[in-house]
Amino acid sequence: MPETSTVTIRRARRDDVAVIVAMLADDPLGSGRERIEDPLPPSYLRAFEAVEKDPNIQLVVADEGGGVVGCLQLCILPGLSSQGASRALIEDVRVATHCRSRGIGEQLVQWAVAQARSRECRLVELLTHNTRVDAQRFYKRLGFQPSHIGMTLRF
Amino acid sequence: MPETSTVTIRRARRDDVAVIVAMLADDPLGSGRERIEDPLPPSYLRAFEAVEKDPNIQLVVADEGGGVVGCLQLCILPGLSSQGASRALIEDVRVATHCRSRGIGEQLVQWAVAQARSRECRLVELLTHNTRVDAQRFYKRLGFQPSHIGMTLRF
Numbered sequence: 001m002p003e004t005s006t007v008t009i010r011r012a013r014r015d016d017v018a019v020i021v022a023m024l025a026d027d028p029l030g031s032g033r034e035r036i037e038d039p040l041p042p043s044y045l046r047a048f049e050a051v052e053k054d055p056n057i058q059l060v061v062a063d064e065g066g067g068v069v070g071c072l073q074l075c076i077l078p079g080l081s082s083q084g085a086s087r088a089l090i091e092d093v094r095v096a097t098h099c100r101s102r103g104i105g106e107q108l109v110q111w112a113v114a115q116a117r118s119r120e121c122r123l124v125e126l127l128t129h130n131t132r133v134d135a136q137r138f139y140k141r142l143g144f145q146p147s148h149i150g151m152t153l154r155f
Numbered sequence: 156m157p158e159t160s161t162v163t164i165r166r167a168r169r170d171d172v173a174v175i176v177a178m179l180a181d182d183p184l185g186s187g188r189e190r191i192e193d194p195l196p197p198s199y200l201r202a203f204e205a206v207e208k209d210p211n212i213q214l215v216v217a218d219e220g221g222g223v224v225g226c227l228q229l230c231i232l233p234g235l236s237s238q239g240a241s242r243a244l245i246e247d248v249r250v251a252t253h254c255r256s257r258g259i260g261e262q263l264v265q266w267a268v269a270q271a272r273s274r275e276c277r278l279v280e281l282l283t284h285n286t287r288v289d290a291q292r293f294y295k296r297l298g299f300q301p302s303h304i305g306m307t308l309r310f
Contacts, residue, residue, distance in 0.1 A: 017235065024236050033237050047239030054233060056209065075232055078209060080172065081179050081247050082188050084202030089244065092236050113308065122310050127280055127303035139306045148282035150303025151294045153268065155277050 007062040007069060007104055009111045016061055017048050019068040023094040029129055060111065062095070062104050070095040072108040076119050088116035090126040093135075109142055127152070162217040162224060162259055164266045171216050172203050174223040178249040184284055215266065217250070217259050225250040227263040231274050243271035245281040248290075264297055282307070 012020060018040050025034035035041050051059050056077065062070030075089040090112050095105045116124045127150035128135045136146060167175060173195050180189035190196050206214050211232060217225030230244040245267050250260045271279045282305035283290045291301060 020235055030236065035238055041238060043239035044235055045239075047233050047235050047241075050233035050241070051235070054211065056211070057232065057234075059235070073234055075230070077230055077244075077246070078202050078205035078212065079228055079246060080175055080199055080202050080206070080214070081185065083190055083196060084198035084200075086202075086205070087246070089232075091232070091234060091242070117310060124308040125282055126306050127282065128306060129303050130301075136304055136306070142308075144306040144308045146285075146304045147307045148284050148305025149291055149301045150305040151281050151283060151291070151299040152302045153279040153297075153299045155272060 007064045007107060009060050009108060010063050012048075012051075012059040012061045012068075012071065014045070014048060016068050017044055020059075020061065020071045020094075023068075023071060023096055024092065026097060027094070029131075058115070059092075060108070062108055064099070068096075069099040070104045070108050072112055074112045074115055076116070076121065082122045085122040086119055088112065088119070088121040088124040090124060093126075105138060106142065109139070113142075162219045162262060164215050164263060165218050167203070167206075167214040167216045167223075167226065169200070169203060171223050171226075172199055175214075175216065175226045175249075178223075178226060178251055179247060181252060182249070184286075213270070214247075215263070217263055219254070223251075224254040225259045225263050227267055229267045229270055231271070231276065237277045240277040241274055243267065243274070243276040243279040245279060248281075260293060261297065264294070268297075 021034055021040060021044055022036060024030045025036050051057050057075050059073045061068045072093045073091040077087045077089060079087055093105060093108060113124055176189055176199055177191060179185045180191050206212050212230050214228045216223045227248045228246040232242045232244060234242055248260060248263060268279055
């Protein structure tokens with residue numbers, strides 16, 4: 001039986017960036033996009049600084065006894081639609097391979113949903129790749145509807 | 156034969172908010188979500204102020220001789236994935252009913268794509284409702300792929 005989760009969701013720190021990037025890369029889709037080098041390419045640290053400075057973005061990690069085992073980025077986006085309610089956008093949800101099926105992803109997403117509620121959003125949205133069937137089942141279990149097509153243009 | 160477009164894409168101003176909201180409401184999905192009243196509910200103006208203050212968000216309109224005939228919101232979101240490249244998110248694309256099929260939507264979206272390139276994004280993403288088949292065909296024509304499921308949770 002899988003252990004249940006005992007993780008803490010906390011803001012990501014600069015010294016978490018390498019572990020987060022490793023999780024982003026440890027994935028059929030992410031592996032071709034990331035560069036795992038030591039030292040890490042400086043573009044990652046510049047992006048971390050941009051995220052840290054942005055009051056609408058929270059990059060959080062699931063911390064288990066000081067080790068990072070998951071991550072999620074939440075953006076709260078003001079906009080006119082839905083009577084001027086902000087939207088919440090969830091991106092880059094990952095759980096370390098050896099820690100899956102223990103509810104850590106659920107804890108991360110429920111944290112994001114609670115944040116969205118507390119910021120008076122009426123909508124939480126995310127895109128999940130067509131091939132990520134497990135992720136789609138996971139989000140449906142948490143109440144998300146596959147209501148939209150997620151369209152992308154890559155340069 | 157439809158006229159071609161002679162619109163200018165410019166930043167939305169406070170006095171455009173009512174027209175933008177009217178376009179958001181003039182839609183099978185939007186009509187149940189918006190409130191068209193005179194004066195406009197203050198939540199719309201508060202949201203406009205939040206959008207204006209946010210350096211990552213641009214709410215633009217298609218202006219034809221001083222009249223607003225379309226709108227689009229572009230968010231440029233920093234993040235770690237794709238080697239720390241920002242993502243561009245397009246939201247709330249609308250063209251006034253009487254101005255459709257003249258390339259105004261395409262002009263708005265191409266403006267957003269050019270902005271995303273100039274901000275060194277590698278990805279432009281958007282969610283379009285499953286029922287908006289015409290919109291999906293439109294975005295495919297502009298090079299977008301229906302690569303993702305757009306999942307939503309409404310409160």
